[in-house]
Amino acid sequence: MLDTSSDSGPQPGIHQIIAADGTLHADEVLSPFVADVSDEQLVQLYRDMVVIRRIDTEATALQRQGQLALWPPMLGQEASQIGSVRALEEDDFIFPTYRENGVAYCRGADLAGIMSTWRGTANTGWDPHEFNMATPQIIIGAQTLHATGYAMGLTMDGKESLSIAYLGDGATSQGDVHESMVFAASFQAPVIFFCQNNHWAISEPVGLQAHSPIAGRAPGYGIPSLRVDGNDVLAVLAATRWAGARARSGGGPSFIEAVTYRMGAHTTADDPTRYRGVTELEEWGAKDPIARVRALLTARGKLDAGREAEIAGQADAVAAELRAGCINLPDPDPMALFDNVYTGDHAILDRQRDHFARYLAGFAATESATTTLEGSRS
Numbered sequence: 028m029l030d031t032s033s034d035s036g037p038q039p040g041i042h043q044i045i046a047a048d049g050t051l052h053a054d055e056v057l058s059p060f061v062a063d064v065s066d067e068q069l070v071q072l073y074r075d076m077v078v079i080r081r082i083d084t085e086a087t088a089l090q091r092q093g094q095l096a097l098w099p100p101m102l103g104q105e106a107s108q109i110g111s112v113r114a115l116e117e118d119d120f121i122f123p124t125y126r127e128n129g130v131a132y133c134r135g136a137d138l139a140g141i142m143s144t145w146r147g148t149a150n151t152g153w154d155p156h157e158f159n160m161a162t163p164q165i166i167i168g169a170q171t172l173h174a175t176g177y178a179m180g181l182t183m184d185g186k187e188s189l190s191i192a193y194l195g196d197g198a199t200s201q202g203d204v205h206e207s208m209v210f211a212a213s214f215q216a217p218v219i220f221f222c223q224n225n226h227w228a229i230s231e232p233v234g235l236q237a238h239s240p241i242a243g244r245a246p247g248y249g250i251p252s253l254r255v256d257g258n259d260v261l262a263v264l265a266a267t268r269w270a271g272a273r274a275r276s277g278g279g280p281s282f283i284e285a286v287t288y289r290m291g292a293h294t295t296a297d298d299p300t301r302y303r304g305v306t307e308l309e310e311w312g313a314k315d316p317i318a319r320v321r322a323l324l325t326a327r328g329k330l331d332a333g334r335e336a337e338i339a340g341q342a343d344a345v346a347a348e349l350r351a352g353c354i355n356l357p358d359p360d361p362m363a364l365f366d367n368v369y370t371g372d373h374a375i376l377d378r379q380r381d382h383f384a385r386y387l388a389g390f391a392a393t394e395s396a397t398t399t400l401e402g403s404r405s
Contacts, residue, residue: 041286043256044265047314049322056253057265060272064261066329072113072260073320073330074338076105079129080317081342083291085349086128086142090295094353095145099126100291103258106316107223107285109133110263111191114271118188121160122174124167126223127193134158138345139352148356150367168194168201171220175207178216178280189217189274191267197228199244200236208248208280217274219267220245220282223257225289230302245282257285258316288314361387 108129140152151162164170174192242254270281288311324330
């Protein structure tokens with residue numbers, strides 16, 4: 028295995044193993060970390076990407092049909108999510124943004140549970156301790172603080188696992204992210220900062236806030252970094268293994284910039300046609316993360332029409348399960364709003380609970396009075 032422990036700066040250019048046309052290239056830094064990946068394992072990575080893309084299209088359709096309040100599309104970022112999560116161990120703890128629903132699926136979270144957050148029936152769709160994955164973080168960059176603190180705790184407890192914080196290019200303008208890197212470097216915390224540079228922080232292009240590669244920022248804090256093709260699932264897998272090996276061996280934090288592209292909207296409340304052109308979509312469409320793996324596997328004789336149909340069938344079955352689970356989610360008890368806020372009794376929360384209960388009871392009283400009045404008139 029290549030020793031990169033002394034590498035304290037970003038590699039020149041963007042590291043890549045699978046090119047956009049599906050051809051395979053050796054990369055001096057990354058290739059040793061995926062030398063063990065067989066064709067069958069690559070098929071599984073391809074399967075994962077196809078399935079989570081199908082999850083994304085189904086969830087987007089559900090939102091358009093009024094079944095979800097909101098949905099953050101991950102179209103185009105499948106390789107970044109799958110390559111990174113499949114490099115992790117079960118006891119590694121994940122701190123996501125709101126877009127890592129593909130990561131949550133691979134971690135084993137219930138499909139209906141994932142939808143519950145976006146349908147508005149629950150604050151989160153899974154138990155963080157069951158899957159070693161925190162709840163979706165809406166506050167931009169805050170999860171990097173949580174991941175760093177968790178990693179510091181791992182060091183204090185003498186554990187060899189790690190934490191990983193997912194973030195977008197826009198989050199790197201947040202103070203939380205920089206404070207996290209200061210603490211991570213100071214305490215050599217076993218944390219991976221995984222930045223999915225999808226080129227747009229809502230409507231702001233990455234070039235406006237980052238006049239040089241984002242990966243170049245981390246070495247200023249003493250954190251080694253890699254800049255990889257985020258649409259190349261093997262490159263992402265290798266980079267995350269590189270960072271994981273450093274963390275588990277006492278090497279401290281690492282920063283990965285996965286250069287990818289958000290093909291869809293920021294969320295379904297966004298209209299990207301107002302700030303980006305068609306030619307940009309066409310350019311990145313030619314770099315599709317799924318198409319390049321399909322081309323590679325087909326050339327190697329590992330993916331024929333029958334197997335593609337089987338994978339597509341699995342993806343459709345997952346989408347059907349997701350749809351049924353979403354539509355059949357029960358409405359929550361209004362008083363459940365106060366559950367899981369504090370571990371024990373809290374005077375202020377108790378008062379709020381009492382006020383809210385009386386507020387709800389007022390509707391019942393009004394409805395009863397209206398029914399009585401209408402009955403007397405008849």
